[in-house]
Amino acid sequence: MTYSEPVLLKYFNNRKVIEVSCGAAHTTAIVRGCGDGADDYVNTNFSSEYGHLYGWGDDCFNQIGRHTYCKTEPDDQCVPLRLKPLREARFLHTSSGFYHNVALGFFTQKPNQKVVFSWGGGLLGNGTDIYDSTLLPVRTLLEKDVRLVSAGGLGGTSKEYKQNTGDATDNVPYHKIVTPVSLQFFEGTEVTSVACGIWHTSVVVLCHGRQKLFVFGNEQYEGYMRPYCPFYSENFARGTHSIRTVKRIIPDEVFLPDQSPIKKISAGASFTVALLENGKLFGFGQNPRVCPAAAVPESDDQEIHINSADGFANERHVYRLSTGHEESRDPFVDVDCGTNHVVGVTERGHVFAWGHCFDKITFDVDKPIKIMDGVSLVKKAACGLDFNVLY
Structure with a gap:
């Protein structure tokens, strides 16, 4: 139903x-x-x-x-x-x-x-x-x-990846990581927020008193059956299943155009949304159903050029997810990402949605719809593939 x-x-x-x-x-x-x-x-x-x-x-x-x-x-x-x-x-x-x-x-x-x-x-x-x-x-x-x-997102085995993606993985080597491994890049930092998408992960850390936002994995959007994950073959020598520390995963740092501290991050299929302490929402990634055209920003101040940590130039666009109402009077207090959509809850209990909900309900990313109007009991949201829970 x-x-x-x-x-x-x-x-x-x-x-x-x-x-x-x-x-x-x-x-x-x-x-x-x-x-x-x-x-x-x-x-x-x-x-x-x-x-x-x-x-x-x-x-x-x-x-x-x-x-x-x-x-x-x-x-x-x-x-x-x-x-x-x-x-x-x-x-x-x-x-x-x-x-x-x-x-x-x-x-x-x-x-x-x-x-x-x-x-x-x-x-x-x-x-x-x-x-x-x-x-x-x-x-x-x-x-x-x-x-x-x-x-x-997808937590299956290599056999299932091939069943789900067909020939796409035939020439793509990768390894199963069957026990937790340490990411050396983040050693010495305090992780304050983490969000796993389908094939990528976003992390907020405190490093020497400064808050930083990183993303690693594959952000290319090809639906949710993309045969990539953060632990790809370039990070491991063949046959090394007992490895405990991943040395070659080098995340990209993401710079937001607002200096307010990050309260929470959430990730979907090839995109991430950050909720700031001042109640504003920012999104970035390659998902055209959430990020407008996943390419062209509306103004120059929305386009963020960064240098990735591995030395290669990386162009990333960060977007403000706005409802048209004044966040200073009714700031967002929670956000969560589904596969291709976003739900945000304001301080007064208004609930807004952006994106695409699996061909059943479509939300315009530029003109979000209001799902619920001012219910004081609603403080948080949780999003699935094509459904949402408010509580």
Whole structure:
């Protein structure tokens, strides 16, 4: 069933929704006050809010975690299902890729040790390429102080990439990275925000007290079946699957025309949107459905010429995503990117959308539509392939 207007999900009435993330056709959410009584409270040192994890939607790649492989059962999970690891846990953050999820949480028996969980279809960081419906810890990250998680678009194996893209990958060598690797370029910096798109990643870091925005991977727009990812063959010697540090990924630094600090970034198919502390939105990338013509800016001050970190000249256009209303009076407080569209929420609860929503709903990038008008309870947005959740 398709809805062109927001519909209330009553399952979480009178409960506090902490965070929501959407994949291609599924959703995960962290919720407090789920009827477990005193079990909701855990004495922990973490300042972030925590809660129980729920999932609903398409389960064709085990991304909902129903622990069922019966082919006679439908793939859809129509009502929210509580997702439980093998031991009792609480969750701080969740991020859904197309067919897999990553969540940051902790076991209640060890409430001060953060744990990264992964499940669904794709390379889950556990040393294999086997799909798994069980929320398992990523063991390589158990001793790391992980603060943020982000799941990218397609998380499949090399076999699936070839099935999905046909002959496009026949002469394209690449490697499966089955366990987490360290990106040496960012060592010595503090990562404050990260966003994984389909085939690229954007990162905001603090370096010597200065905030910087970087992007790496492939930003070329050819739909969401592009056979490239940030970990491409030029970064690895053939056959080196045990590598722990990636030395040759050199991101491009992106310069925004506004010096206000970056509050959040979000990424879609070949584009990134940055939300600034002053409530303004800026976008860049190669997606013509979000970036106007993905080429020609309206004025000279919107065209940003930068030098990439690897020494090659790189021309990048940064666009202001505006609604025509005065952001100083009603600034944006949240933004999220779908595959080919963007949804922004203002301080007064107005919700705007730009881009293209999978041939079902089309938003003009120059003239965004208002999805919702001044609902004070709406503070955040989460975008999937062709659907959105407001909370």
